[in-house]
Amino acid sequence: MFKPNSGRKVDSSVWSYFKYEPATDKSRCTVILDGGHDSERRACEQQLSGKNATNLRNHLRSKHKTEFAELQSAEQRCKSLEADSRQQKLTVQVCLVSFAFIMVALCSRADHYIVQAQQKSAG
Numbered sequence: 078m079f080k081p082n083s084g085r086k087v088d089s090s091v092w093s094y095f096k097y098e099p100a101t102d103k104s105r106c107t108v109i110l111d112g113g114h115d116s117e118r119r120a121c122e123q124q125l126s127g128k129n130a131t132n133l134r135n136h137l138r139s140k141h142k143t144e145f146a147e148l149q150s151a152e153q154r155c156k157s158l159e160a161d162s163r164q165q166k167l168t169v170q171v172c173l174v175s176f177a178f179i180m181v182a183l184c185s186r187a188d189h190y191i192v193q194a195q196q197k198s199a200g
């Protein structure tokens with residue numbers, strides 16, 4: 078069966094670029110280096126001891142600037158999404174309040190139109 082991916086944590090996104098090998102307690106960098114031709118493309122393969130996310134990030138930052146920028150912007154998107162959802166809860170409350178005001182305004186205007194219409198049909 079196919080498992081949904083929804084439980085994935087934000088701080089694990091650095092693992093898109095590394096593969097941890099428990100046997101050696103090392104994390105191998107899987108970033109593909111651009112060799113100019115497809116046939117020359119190979120992974121960085123650099124091994125970092127342990128699986129400390131900060132170490133891995135440091136390696137990306139110093140060796141793979143493009144990938145590090147990708148990682149950062151992905152994290153930034155996640156953060157702004159979180160901020161958005163907080164904002165949305167607030168917006169919903171504000172919306173409900175203003176909706177109530179709009180309804181009151183519409184109703185009083187509707188009364189006005191009904192009165193106008195009645196006057197027209199009468200006159």
Ligand SMILES: [Zn+2]
Pocket residue numbers: 106107108121122123136140141
């Ligand atoms: Zn690397």
